[in-house]
Amino acid sequence: MKIEVEVISKEIIKPSSPTPDHLRYLQLSFLDQLAPPVYNPFVLFYEFNGETQPKITEISSHLKKSLADVLTLFYPLAGRVFKQNHFVDCNDEGVPYVEAQVKCSLSDFLNNPIPDELKKFIPLELDDIANELALGVQLNIFECGGFAIGQCISHKIADGLSHFMFSKTWAATALGDEPRIELPEFVSAALFPPKEFNIGYDAGIGITKNRVTKRFVFDSSKIESLKTKYKGKDSSGFNSRVLSLENEKGPSRVEALSAFIWSRFVATTKDDAGHDEKHYIVLHSVNLRPRFDPPLPQHCFGNFYRGAMTAPFLLSSGEECNYGAVIMKVRDEINKINNDYIKRLQQGNEHLSVLQESSDNVIRGEVDTFSFSSFCRFPVYDNDFGWGRPVWVSSPPLTFKNLVVFMDTKEADGIEAYISLEEEVMAKFECDTEFLACVSLSGC
Template sequence: MKVEVEVISKEIITPSSPTPAHFRHYQLSSFDQLAPPVYNPLVLFYEFNDKTVPNITEISSHLKKSLAEVLTVFYPLAGRIKHDDWLVDCNDEGIPYLEAHVNCKLSDFLKNPIPDQLSKFMPFELDDHIGKELVLGVQLSIFECGGFAIGQCISHRLADGSSYFMFSKTWAAIAHGESNIEHPDFLSATRFPLKDVMAYDPSTEISRNKVTKRFLFSASMIEALRAKYGESAVGIEENQKRPSRVDALTAFIWSRYMANTNKITGPHDEKLYRIAHAVNLRPRFDPPLPQHSFGNIYRGATSGPLLSTGDACSAYGRAMREVREEINKIDNDCVKGLQQGAEQSGLPFNENTGRLTELELVTLGFSSYCRFPVYDNDFGWGRPAWVFSTPLTFKNVATFMDTKEGDGIEVYISLEEQLMAKFETDAEFLAPMCLQVGAEEPFGC
């Protein structure tokens, strides 16, 4: 089904109260400097089932009023980025708020949502603000049945995943009438002052020459993978912990990624492979930073380059051991070093490093949003039927999100088109999936 989303109105929402003069300039941090110049997307879909459908004018008015209030709390989001000075001018110019009409029912759309179509629910392209100043945008999309979607884009220059989930949750709490609102901590720049470093180069990873697909793994399938990779890790490391849900899915996807890239280039064309995992730094301070600390407060944990030869399971064991070691190194002493200007890439080197100039280095990045309370965003009409968030502008990335019930995991994989075609016909990749896109019971509307 081809989904058409037509924008019918656009306006600017400004904070309900002016930002005090002493908050006029929000300084970015050294981690913000290294963040990719794209938007973090979040789309929440709401259905009504047998409930009385509110008037769409009432829904929009309610959202705009609460949005103006939350922009007072998250005042940098209503400002403009000044790239040359690495700061946000908190001038209260406001954010674009769009309303749009969708040419189908929500229940029909959710039977088989296509990730690459979800950009239609965004107020602008996710990589469209390179060199621009807007920090946030919102789009309300109305389905024919009265269900609706709230699409939000927050600049990665200011916010990591934890930060934009925090914003959305706070906005929903204000809209729901909650009075005990937790205010964000805007002290990232004091913890990680600006450095004389090169900014992120988007040409290395941001690409439109890729497709994103969604795969759904049930709880029983994830448990089977945990057992499989737990057994394969025996003997690799003493006192090996049982793989987590994310570990097991990482192992499975990474092993099939290696196999399918070799099918394209041939088994005799050696590559160097690397796994990268994003790590939230907030709990790694001593004492831990508050979870409402705003900014890009994360670091990459990366395995050393691994040759493509050998057994995939044993290669995974080694790679995951290296990633875990890197994650374990990110303790309070490491964080203090980063604050003092230590190297921030998180890239360890091993005996293969000297061959980087002669072999292709391929990285598959993983990011997990599991355990984030994304389904707690109740704006006054109940929990969302479905939540979508994935870095659509990147290739060679797998993103994990809990299902609404919390027992399964949705995996979004972004790959170049040729490689994705291999994945979609890979019997070993498809066989374990108890439930795949389009097979689940449809959502109501």
């Protein structure tokens, strides 16, 4: 549902202890430099089921104190990201903390949440590339007394997992749960030294306002049906091999759902260009931490991800998609992101050239790129600030088209898919009968 959110107060929260002088400047890594100049957002919703309900002033005071404390650990978040794309000034200037009144009850909103409305629950514009703020927090108060905590962190200094680990540590700090307080490690620039770019790579390519995001929920039974269906699909012709998922590890939830959504996107768009054939690139974001040898801890803070690029897929008009081939080809590309890949990535130049070439192809309209990012199995519901776990965790839409973000449902192994497409493409995509047959719930 559409909602009205009114800001009632603003202030700046600074770390409870000053950052030492020797930590004043945090150098951005090569991967930080490549990250798009946007904010990673998410919103946690909380309701009260007991008879005793704390006052909003108590909730806010508790959040502000614990935020000040956790900022001493995550000190770059209280600094400013310099536009020169080289470092963060960890100057303790603080983060904006906003309180806002939501003109409806929490239950009314959760009955029919609209993804684009979620942007009202965060304090910063997601594509404000000129903003040097690293973090913003907004406490949203519903008429029923329930509340939502909106957070957004600059993608220039943190990937999705870093954001979730910050929020989890903030919650543990608020709860006084010391064993769950994980200290971040700021080692990204040492592992991926920054570069002076001598070619005009644009990290903001793909940012657009010409897109609409809708939320589709797939329950566990639908996902299991897709996994079973694709497991037996023949993959003849892939790299001149005959592969079958029956002889390999069966498709994961994300693999099966990615192949299905991408195939329906292809079915929707492949005849639009007026050409007999169309090229497609599929990108899957991959967490690099477990792919080091030895693996890095999950609490390493920064951008530790890369996109596994599966390309090109060339489909003729009227040609059907081979699901098994898609899954196997994507899996092969993801498996190539190993320790050897990381060593080459640390050199930087080869990777930058590949990015530039693929970006040029997209700009010229020679290929269609479709991207997937999964937060499934991330600790998104492990955020108890003292009033229980959130009833829902959501992802406000990023300003990219042809993007799918996966998040777990709270229970029962379902998946929420936030799908962003151009408006005219979405109009056809959401009417696809094969797609709708697998959707359990959709949001406008």
